[in-house]
Amino acid sequence: MTKAINYILDIFYPNRCPFCDGFIKWDCLICEKCFAELEYIHACDKCGKVECMCDKSLFYDDAYVLFSYGGIVKESILALKEKNGINAAQFYGEKLSERIIASGKIYDMIVPVPMSKLKKRIRGYNQSSEIAEFISRKLNIPVVDALIKKENTIVQHTLSKKEREENVKGMFLPSDISLSENKIILCDDVITTGSTMNECARILKSMGADYITAVAPATTNLNNTNA
Ligand SMILES: [Zn+2]
Ligand SMILES: [Zn+2]
Incomplete structure (x- = not known):
């Protein structure tokens, strides 16, 4: 039909x-x-990075990423941030859904990595939520805004890897939604050092989440972290 x-x-x-x-x-x-x-990437299924970082304590349980962050993938994600190229969000949402369905795992909800209220008001739009919406439709599970981004945090991409890990602490807050025993897909646009995903996953686990799969259309190589 x-x-x-x-x-x-x-x-x-x-x-x-x-x-x-x-x-x-x-x-x-x-x-x-x-x-x-399109450059499909072979990233580690646990941490989502090509250069595996599973030795670090990770709060998400596994990760799916599709492409290397460069060329038309990078262009499309930058365009998506500017509210262009919604079709790319659909493409990524559907491709990520295929990976999730192939895993055979069942999830209760999808949580987008949030942006601050102020930024969202200015931009009117969160690109991670757009990708999450398309996954939500494919998997028939709700998008839940379970995390809150604090205002006035320093932008991650201006920082080094070490600084990012420090900066990300305290960047997000839990909402009052109970996640007891929930299996969650955590969605972002790019996995750079993984520290944003990890911090979001840490908070979701503290809210009661049982299992977290981090998903993003793209990941950077560690020697190219200007994402
Ligand atoms: Zn790994
Ligand atoms: Zn084309």
Whole structure:
């Protein structure tokens, strides 16, 4: 049924590639040229990094990331931050959903890494929530804003790896939502050092979460942390 609707919609609103905006067939998610450019990454399934950092104490239980943060992936995530390229959020949401479904694990909810209220008011939009929405639709589980970002925290990407780990402490607060025994997907746009995901996971566990899978469309290499 949805397929038929998509086909009919395509006559009026032709389907476009989320990366280059070129026209694509009604049942495609991406054009062939951009698909060839995507650099799938082989990251560790536990920590989500190519250079495994499982020796650090991690509060999330496993992680799925898809691509290396560069080229059209980086462009699309930067565009998404500026509220462009929602189609890329759909593409990432669907690809991450495929990985989650293939794992056979069942989750209760998806929690986006939050941005501060002020920033959200200015931007009107949280890119992690957009990706989370598409995963939510695929898996039929709710998006729950279980975490609160404090105002006026220093922006992570201006800091070194060591400084990031220090800075992230106290950056987020728990909401009053009870998560007892819940299995949670924690969603961000990029995993850089992993310290943001880890701090969010630490708080979710302190709120009662039982199992946390961190997901993000992209991850940086440790020698390229300017994300
Ligand atoms: Zn394309
Ligand atoms: Zn690892």
